[in-house]
Amino acid sequence: MKNFSGKVLFLDRSDINTDEIIPAKYLTEITKESLKPYLLEDLKLDGFESLRDVEGKTVVITRANFGCGSSREHAPWAFEVNGINLIIGESFARIFRQNMFNCGMMAIELSVRDIDRLFKIFADRETFLEADLEKNLLVIKAEGVEEKISFSISEFDRALVEAGGWVAYADSHY
Amino acid sequence: MGKTVAEKIFDSHLVDNPSGDINVIRLDAVFCHEITTPVAINDLVVRDKDRVFDASKIKVVIDHVTPAKDSKTAAQGKILREWSRRNHIQDFFDIGRNGVCHAIFPEKGFVRPGYTIIMGDSHTCTHGAFGAFAAGVGTTDLEVGILKGVCAFHYPHTIKIVLNGHMPEGVYAKDVILSVIGRLGVSGATNKVIEFTGSVVDALSMEGRMTLCNMAIEAGGTCGICYPDMTTVAYLWKFIKDEYSDKKAALEDFEKFLPDSDAKYDEVIDFDVSDLEPQVTFGYKPDNVKPVSEMKGIKIDQVYIGSCTNGRIEDLRVAAQVLKGNKISDSIRGIVSPATPEIFSRAMDEGLLKIFMDAGFCLTNPTCGACLGMSNGVLAEGEVCASTTNRNFNGRMGKGGMVHLMSPATAAASAIAGYITNSDRYKSAKRK
Structure with missing residues (x-):
């Protein structure tokens, strides 16, 4: 299984699309690793600088409809090669969400209220998140603050994460 | 209980129900282009599984960058070309014979009512214009589709959009779908299929219906679907004429994928286009x-x-x-x-x-x-x-x-x- 715990990157906007996550001009790359420097290059978000802000992060917390637009799996791959395997948001576009679990990564949905609270408490601080898949629990910490939020994951999505993705799962089942 | 179009298609293609509402369905076609397929091909080679589930059901085109503009795009074309050849894929369209995937595949007669289709391209929803379930997927789903001929989806929920009234002159399917997306919002149909029906859709050509279904994904939709009718049959006739005694027989066959009158929808939206202006x-x-x-x-x-x-x-x-x-x-x-x-x-x-x-x-x-x-x-x-x-x-x-x-x-x-x-x-x- 991949690592789902570490420093958090907050992206405070809804409808972040896959063209912003990885622009189409980089889709001519045929290795995942070569996408690394281009993650979130075209993200429209005040004060955001992709190379500076992505460095060292493991988890993304964002708003609604994350990953809308193109079907490119290059979007999850660009996160993966930067060490980010967990994205937490209010909601996800279907294909992006499926691509995450198909790669053995996780896209976790929390309520609008929980997401709001996380942004309010942590967005301006250096924040660490630990994902406990046994207890379905997220522990979010910054200096002097700690929040615990439980999350749900379907049996099928968990099987994909445990198998390391859909190819491995499908190959042993069909 | 009555069924929607997508429910009928899923029920006739079910392979497995691993848990919850996850349906693993059998695929009638897997479409491929040079941007999202090469990584799947390379992964299959690394896994020592360089084969395809059924070469006749895989359709391949180089369309995103053609002619190749540089060494990288040339390499993507080469991977796709060589893979098609060694796996005996007959329907491979290279330069001079290639076109934009969602235009050329219907034109070649590769889409039929009731089909299940995936492609590593979000605008795959276009093919629902023929009464098919067609969905854009990522490279991993594509890879499994190529290898096993199956794909996993949540059992479909559907929004029905009834387009009525008279289209003003100078107003087209594009204006209608832009207006629909404006109403639904970019995530208004996420995880849902959209059925487009009503007198406006009945009067549209297959080209117009493809424009409509093409942009279902811009509202988050998994697939846009129009009901098969005589317009569908007429478009497909040159490909299916040997399979049916006449057009009426073909239509009767396709009508098994029409929704039941008591089908359950998440939402039904009536939209009169009579006063619609061109949209931007x-x-x-x-x-x-x-x-x-x-x-x-x-x-x-x-x-x-x-x-x-x-x-x-x-x-x-x-x-x-x-x-x-x-x-x-x-x-x-x-x-x-x-x-x-x-x-x-x-x-x-x-x-x-x-x-x-x-x-x-x-x-x-x-x-x-x-x-x-x-x-x-x-x-x-x-x-x-x-x-x-x-x-x-x-x-x-x-x-x-x-x-x-x-x-x-x-x-x-x-x-x-x-x-x-x-x-x-x-x-x-x-x-x-």
């Missing part, structure tokens, strides 16, 4: 939609007519009617890209290409190219494009560029004016 997008989301009349005068630098949304013969006819006898503004770069060789050839026979060229348009080969800023018309920083494509995302046609989505008629009229404006076809209709 502003901003960076496809649900930022306004009537063209409210955007009139916005300066543009480039006009692009083409893509899987609006690069078909009807689109070229409409644009050529608007352009005939006119020159585009000196300040405008006009680019037209017929979506397939057959469309190109028909446009030549009908004299449409001459009209585009006389007006000052540059004519390119069939390719996705400019729509996603990969080739053939990339914008510079600060430039604005009036485009018949499907996405106005930040940087979509080039870093720092702005895209306004519209119908071919509006795009052609805007090319002549040098700024966004309605076409004469709409204006003259309004004066009546």
Whole structure:
């Protein structure tokens, strides 16, 4: 299984699309690793600088409809090669969400209220998140603050994460 | 309990129900292009599983960057070409015979009512115009589709959109779908199928229905679906004539995929198009939609007519009617890209290409190219494009560029004016 715990990157906007996550001009790359420097290059978000802000992060917390637009799996791959395997948001576009679990990564949905609270408490601080898949629990910490939020994951999505993705799962089942 | 179109298709293709509402379904076709397939191919090779579930059900095209523009795109084409050859895939379309995937595959007769189709391309929803379930997927789903001929989905929920009234002259399927996306929002149909029905859809050609279904994904939809009828049968007839005694028999067969009268929908939306004006997008989301009349005068630098949304013969006819006898503004770069060789050839026979060229348009080969800023018309920083494509995302046609989505008629009229404006076809209709 991949690592789902570490420093958090907050992206405070809804409808972040896959063209912003990885622009189409980089889709001519045929290795995942070569996408690394281009993650979130075209993200429209005040004060955001992709190379500076992505460095060292493991988890993304964002708003609604994350990953809308193109079907490119290059979007999850660009996160993966930067060490980010967990994205937490209010909601996800279907294909992006499926691509995450198909790669053995996780896209976790929390309520609008929980997401709001996380942004309010942590967005301006250096924040660490630990994902406990046994207890379905997220522990979010910054200096002097700690929040615990439980999350749900379907049996099928968990099987994909445990198998390391859909190819491995499908190959042993069909 | 009654079933929707997608429910009927799922129930007739079910392979496994691993847990919850997850349905693993059997695939009737897997479509492939050179951008999202090579990584799947390379992974299959690494896993020592370089094979395909059924070579006759895999259809392959090089369309996003063709001719290759550099060594990397040449390598993507090469991987796809060699893979098709060694796996004995007959339906592989290379340069000279290639076109935009969602235009060429229906044109070749590869889509049928009731089919299940996946492709590593979000606009795969286009093929629902034939009453099929067709969904865009990522490379991993594509890889499993190629190897096993199956794909996993949540059991479908459906929104029904009933389009009634009379389409005003100068208003097209593109205006209708932009308006629908404006109402639903960019996530209004996420995880849902959209059934399009009503007298407006009945009257649309297959080309118009494909434009409608093509943009279902811009509202988050998994697939857009139109009901098969005599228009569907007539379009497919040359491919299916040996399978049925007559067209009526074909229609009867296809009608088993019509929804039941007591089918359950998440939502039913009635929309009368009689007063609809031509529509255009502003901003960076496809649900930022306004009537063209409210955007009139916005300066543009480039006009692009083409893509899987609006690069078909009807689109070229409409644009050529608007352009005939006119020159585009000196300040405008006009680019037209017929979506397939057959469309190109028909446009030549009908004299449409001459009209585009006389007006000052540059004519390119069939390719996705400019729509996603990969080739053939990339914008510079600060430039604005009036485009018949499907996405106005930040940087979509080039870093720092702005895209306004519209119908071919509006795009052609805007090319002549040098700024966004309605076409004469709409204006003259309004004066009546």
